[in-house]
Amino acid sequence: NIDLGDIQGDILIGLQKDAQVFVFFKIDDIPTFKKKLTALRPLITSTKTVIDRERQIGDAKAASNHSRLPLFGCNVGFTYPGLGKLMGNPNFGDAAPTLDPSFKGGAKASAATLKDDTSVWKVPFTNGSIDGVFLVTGPGLAGTRAHADAIIAELDDTVTILYDEHGQTRPQRGHEHFGFLDGVSQPGVRGLTKRENPLDKEQGLPGQDLIHPGEFVFGYPGQVPPVAGGGITKETIGDIVAPPFPWMLNGSYMVFRRLEQKVLTFRDFVETEAATLQMDSGMLAARMVGRWPSGAPLSLAPLQDDPALGGDKMANNDFEFEQDPFQRRCPYAAHIRKTYPRDDLNDAPGIPALAGEGGEASVQTRRLRRAGIPFGPEVSDDDTLGAEQSRGLMFVCYQTSIVEQFEFVQQSWANNPDFVFGKVRPGPGGVAVHPGHDPIIGQAGGPRHMDEPIPNYPIGSKHKTMDIPQQFIISTAAGYFFMPSLNALLSGPLV
Ligand code: N7H
Numbered sequence: 001n002i003d004l005g006d007i008q009g010d011i012l013i014g015l016q017k018d019a020q021v022f023v024f025f026k027i028d029d030i031p032t033f034k035k036k037l038t039a040l041r042p043l044i045t046s047t048k049t050v051i052d053r054e055r056q057i058g059d060a061k062a063a064s065n066h067s068r069l070p071l072f073g074c075n076v077g078f079t080y081p082g083l084g085k086l087m088g089n090p091n092f093g094d095a096a097p098t099l100d101p102s103f104k105g106g107a108k109a110s111a112a113t114l115k116d117d118t119s120v121w122k123v124p125f126t127n128g129s130i131d132g133v134f135l136v137t138g139p140g141l142a143g144t145r146a147h148a149d150a151i152i153a154e155l156d157d158t159v160t161i162l163y164d165e166h167g168q169t170r171p172q173r174g175h176e177h178f179g180f181l182d183g184v185s186q187p188g189v190r191g192l193t194k195r196e197n198p199l200d201k202e203q204g205l206p207g208q209d210l211i212h213p214g215e216f217v218f219g220y221p222g223q224v225p226p227v228a229g230g231g232i233t234k235e236t237i238g239d240i241v242a243p244p245f246p247w248m249l250n251g252s253y254m255v256f257r258r259l260e261q262k263v264l265t266f267r268d269f270v271e272t273e274a275a276t277l278q279m280d281s282g283m284l285a286a287r288m289v290g291r292w293p294s295g296a297p298l299s300l301a302p303l304q305d306d307p308a309l310g311g312d313k314m315a316n317n318d319f320e321f322e323q324d325p326f327q328r329r330c331p332y333a334a335h336i337r338k339t340y341p342r343d344d345l346n347d348a349p350g351i352p353a354l355a356g357e358g359g360e361a362s363v364q365t366r367r368l369r370r371a372g373i374p375f376g377p378e379v380s381d382d383d384t385l386g387a388e389q390s391r392g393l394m395f396v397c398y399q400t401s402i403v404e405q406f407e408f409v410q411q412s413w414a415n416n417p418d419f420v421f422g423k424v425r426p427g428p429g430g431v432a433v434h435p436g437h438d439p440i441i442g443q444a445g446g447p448r449h450m451d452e453p454i455p456n457y458p459i460g461s462k463h464k465t466m467d468i469p470q471q472f473i474i475s476t477a478a479g480y481f482f483m484p485s486l487n488a489l490l491s492g493p494l495v
Contacts, residue, residue: 001191002047002189002191002192002213002217002220003219003250003485004046004047004048004051004192005046005047005048005486006046006250006485006486006487007046007047007217007250007251007252007485007486008044008045008046008047008075008076008252008483008484008485008486009045009046009047009049009050009073009075010045010073010075010135010137010254010371010396010398010483011047011216011217011252011254011369011371011398011483012047012189012192012213012216012217012369012398013047013050013051013054013192014050014369014371015045015050015073015075015135015137015371016050016053016054016057016071016073016137016138016139017073017137017138017144017169017373018068018138018139018140018168018169018173019137019138019139019140019141019143019144019145019166019167019168019169019373020135020136020137020138020144020166020167020168020373020394021134021135021136021137021144021145021147021148021164021165021166022133022134022135022136022163022164022165022166022167022256022394023133023134023136023148023151023152023161023164024124024125024130024132024133024161024162024163024164024479025130025131025132025133025134025155025159025160025161025162026129026130026131026159026160026162027082027085027086027131027132027158027159028157028158028159028160029157029158030085030086030088032156032158033155033158033159034086034494034495036154036155036156036158037076037489037494037495038489038490038495039154040074040076040151040154040155041486041489041490043074043151044074044075044076044486044489045073045074045075045137046486047192049073050073053069053071056069056071057069057071068139068140069139070138070139070143071138071139072136072137072138072143072144072147073135073136073137073138074134074135074136074137074147074151075134075135075483076132076133076134076135076483076484076489077132077133077135077254077481077482077483077484078131078132078481078482078484078494079106079130079131079132079479079480079481079482080093080103080104080105080106080480080482081106081128081130081131082130082131082132083482083494085131086493086494086495087493087494093244095245096244096245097244098242098244099244099245100244100253100401100402100403101403102402102403102407102480103253103402103480103482106128106479106480107125107255107256107257107478107479107480108121108125108126108128108478110407110480111478113407113411114407114410114411114415114443115411115415115443115444115445116443116475116478117445117474117475120474120475120476121475121476121477121478122163122258122476122477124162124163124477125163125477125478125479129162130162130163130479131159132481133256133479133481134148134151134152135396136148136151141166141168144166145166148164163477165258165375165394166375167372167373167374167375167393167394168373168374168375169373169374170374170378171378175293176261176374176393177261177263177374177376177379177391177392177393178261178263178266178285178289178440178472179285179293180289180291180292180293180295181291181293181294181295181310182372182393183370184291184295184310184313184316184317185208185317185336185340186208186369186370187208187209187210187211187215187216187364187367187368187369188203188204188205188208188209188210188211189210189211189213189216189369190210190211190212190213191213191220192213193208193210195210196314202235205313205314205317205318206314206315206317206318207317207318207319207320208317209234209364211223211364211367212237212238214238214240214241214400215241215364215365215367215399215400215405216252216367216369216398216399216400217250217251217252217400218241218242218243218244218248218249218250218251218252218400219240219241219242219243219249219250220240220241221237221238221239221240221241222238222239222240222241222365222400223236223238223361223364223365223367224236224237224238224361224365225353225361225362225365226353226354226357226358226359226361226362227353227358228352228353229352229353230353230355230356230357230358232357232358232361233357233358233360233361234357234360234361234363234364236361241400246492247484247485247488247492247493247494248482248484248488249485249487249488250485250486250487250488251482251483251484251485251488252398252399252400252482252483253398253399253400253401253402253480253481253482253483254396254397254398254480254481254482254483255395255396255397255398255399255402255406255478255479255480255481256394256395256396256477256478256479256480256481257394257395257475257477257478258375258392258394258395258475258476258477258478259392259393259394259395259441259473259474259475259476260376260390260391260392260473260474260475260476261391261392261393261472261473262388262470262471262472262473262474263379263383263388263391264379264383264384264385264386264388265385265386265388265470265472266285266472268385269468269470269472270284270285270288273453273466277453277454277464277466279453279454282305283303283304283455284453286298286305287330287331287334287452287453287454287455288331288334288335288439288440288450288453289334289335289336289440290330290331290334290335290336290337291310291336292304292305292306292310293305293310294306294307294309294310294311295309295310295311295316296309296310296316297309297316297317297319297330297336298329298330298334299319299320299321299323299324299329299330300315300316300318300319302328302329302330302455303455319342320342320343321337321341321342321343321344322342322343322344322346322347325347326425326456326459327423327435327451327452327456328455328456328457328459329455331435331450331451331452331453332344332419332420332423332435332436332451332452333417333435333436333437333438333439333442333450333451333452334438334439335414335438335439335440335441337420338413338414338419338420338435338438338442339368339409339413339414339438339441340363340367341363341413341419341420342360342363343359343360343363344359344363344420344423345358345359345360345362345363345420345421346358346359346360347359347422348420348421348422349422350422351421351422365404365405366404366405366408366409366413367399367405368397368398368399368405368406368409369397369398369399370395370396370397371396371397371398372393372394372395372396372397373393373394373396374391374392374393374394375390375391375392375393375394376389376390376391376392377389377391378391379391390476392473392476398483402480410441410443413438414437414438414441414442414443415437415438415442415443415444416437417434417435417436417437417444417448417449418434418435419435420435423435425451425463427463427465433451433463433465434451435450435451436448436449436450436451436465436466437449437450437468439466439468439472440472440473441473443471443475447467447468447469448467448468448469448471449465449466449467449468450465450466450468451464451465451466452464452465453466
């Protein structure tokens with residue numbers, strides 16, 4: 001059984017949010033801060049509370065047709081230096097070999113590997129000064145801001161606020177700034193996510209594979225990576241993912257990234273490139289993402305948007321990629337195929353462990369629970385190409401291994417033009433053409449490319465690789481945090 005009352009609410013389900021204030025702080029007065037933190041604990045929203053609120057919101061919707069109840073949430077996380085302060089030992093992690101090395105090193109230490117340019121990062125994220133973050137959520141900005149202010153006031157000068165920014169759902173609710181519906185696909189959590197078809201033990205919503213909870217919270221069984229010789233499937237139950245320290249039970253690592261989206265640059269690129277390729281610009285953008293703006297997946301709707309499908313949660317995830325071996329429906333490099341290739345690796349050649357079911361078993365060890373929110377103004381007359389206001393996504397994701405989950409997806413998949421492995425086609429002169437970079441989040445520290453922007457009907461008639469000279473998404477801050485259990489905020493070495 002998952003201890004829902006002990007796990008912070010943003011991790012497995014997500015706090016209810018149309019607004020979110022991110023308060024990054026440094027601890028100045030450690031003993032007093034610890035006392036204040038324990039006093040604030042009743043305000044920390046658990047997963048159980050999130051579930052109760054889902055019910056309340058559902059009831060309110062049914063009764064009066066509006067769902068914006070004044071329900072405010074708060075979660076808290078600490079960086080490695082922050083935990084070191086609470087533990088009274090900056091090197092406490094040396095005692096735990098399984099503590100995630102990237103968490104220990106901090107996001108900036110990983111920047112070069114991930115191809116982040118830290119020269120454009122917000123300063124507090126570059127100098128190791130951030131100890132923790134409060135994630136404060138609510139139905140509207142004013143109330144959420146007031147709730148955040150009240151929490152900060154409680155802390156009573158025991159901290160310095162180093163960075164504070166809010167996110168907000170866009171007028172086109174649920175859509176990110178490029179215009180696509182986000183939050184369509186999340187890994188289901190075995191033992192928590194409702195199975196829509198009670199006879200299907202392996203899926204939540206249709207197509208939503210259930211993942212063992214140890215992938216996202218410490219203290220539960222995890223997924224099993226494949227071994228040569230086979231026998232491991234995506235359903236195989238793994239060992240308990242043990243917390244590196246006992247007080248890390250029911251906790252999770254959180255990756256935060258402030259990702260600026262150059263919306264005009266993206267639109268301009270798509271228009272210009274579509275004209276060159278003599279194709280519809282909406283289709284080109286959809287082929288870069290892997291879904292249409294409505295959320296409809298290209299795998300099910302390859303030629304035009306299908307808003308009914310996009311909005312239908314019983315259908316909009318019900319697909320695999322293996323039925324599309326020539327990337328005619330969805331390019332291998334499309335954002336959703338790169339970041340969650342589903343069964344694509346089942347036929348990866350040359351890697352025996354990945355043969356057959358092993359391929360998908362390996363993919364399921366790389367899943368993320370995403371919980372981001374857009375930030376910044378809508379595009380307006382104040383924006384010009386090359387000089388855009390700052391807007392984008394406050395990206396947040398949860399996992400029990402930053403190295404094997406977030407960083408692996410970003411570095412070994414999105415940034416890696418050879419992934420999806422083995423998915424090559426013969427190019428001019430017999431040279432293999434690889435899938436290319438994830439055109440949305442892939443980073444190369446220079447020009448990128450993506451194969452097959454045009455749907456390939458009839459097969460092979462329109463092979464094309466698209467050059468992408470610029471980035472549309474730029475990381476401007478990042479941090480790695482640990483989100484402790486509610487019990488760890490009440491007793492133990494942190495308090
Ligand atoms: Fe992505 N976008 O607008 O193009 N993402 N993403 N993402 N993303 C997804 O399925 C977007 C980012 C994943 O299960 C959708 O929910 C933007 C990072 C994963 O099929 C859209 C940014 C990472 C999935 C976007 C951004 C990921 C996913 C489709 C940054 C991890 C689920 C809607 C500004 C390294 C794939 C949906 C699946 C989906 C966009 C960032 C990962 C529209 C704008 C940094 C795993």
